Amino acid sequence: MTVFANFQPQLSLYFAGLRALKPMTVKSFRQKTNTSKAPTDEATAELEYWASVGDSKPLYGADVDASLLHKDSESFNLRNLGTILDLEEKTILGVTTPYLYFGTWLSTFPWHVEDKNLYSINFLHQGEAKFWYGVSAGFGKRFEQVVSKLLPDQHENCAAFLRHKSTVVAPEILEARGIPVVRACQRQ
Numbered sequence: 001m002t003v004f005a006n007f008q009p010q011l012s013l014y015f016a017g018l019r020a021l022k023p024m025t026v027k028s029f030r031q032k033t034n035t036s037k038a039p040t041d042e043a044t045a046e047l048e049y050w051a052s053v054g055d056s057k058p059l060y061g062a063d064v065d066a067s068l069l070h071k072d073s074e075s076f077n078l079r080n081l082g083t084i085l086d087l088e089e090k091t092i093l094g095v096t097t098p099y100l101y102f103g104t105w106l107s108t109f110p111w112h113v114e115d116k117n118l119y120s121i122n123f124l125h126q127g128e129a130k131f132w133y134g135v136s137a138g139f140g141k142r143f144e145q146v147v148s149k150l151l152p153d154q155h156e157n158c159a160a161f162l163r164h165k166s167t168v169v170a171p172e173i174l175e176a177r178g179i180p181v182v183r184a185c186q187r188q
């Protein structure tokens with residue numbers, strides 16, 4: 001579950017805490033989350049998202065240790081990508097194994113770089129479009145500086161607070177400070 005609190009009322013800058021809930025079935029997740037739907041038009045959806053996300057407590061079945069792909073599948077098997085990670089003997093959940101995400105309208109994952117600064121691969125099995133924001137690695141330091149300046153208390157508590165995966169910043173805040181943001185809409 002994602003719990004939102006606005007860091008600064010005048011800016012779209014949020015603390016999003018992922019909180020563990022009791023395990024639930026996919027059926028009950030569906031029942032709990034089928035009340036509101038995203039607008040189909042991407043631009044409207046983006047506007048509505050930023051207008052309402054701060055007041056919402058969206059459920060997100062995030063970081064579920066599972067995969068819908070058959071473990072022996074030879075094509076596009078996220079359990080077996082044939083990368084250098086195959087050499088890692090230890091299991092590192094979400095790194096050497098895939099994570100599964102069950103989302104709904106307003107489900108959000110905070111800004112982050114991937115574990116160990118690795119690349120990430122994401123496959124949308126089913127459902128509505130998923131929207132991504134990204135900042136190129138070349139602007140990574142600047143991103144950290146800008147967000148740290150906007151959140152001095154967080155930065156003082158921990159210089160690596162962005163690693164806590166709990167900060168949600170609207171793209172226009174970054175763009176207004178010279179950080180280009182790329183938008184991608186992922187479909188099934």
Ligand SMILES: O=C(O)CCC(=O)C(=O)O
Nearest residue numbers: 101108109114120121122
């Ligand atoms: O799918 C998400 O919401 C976040 C997952 C993630 O961290 C990633 O794939 O990079």
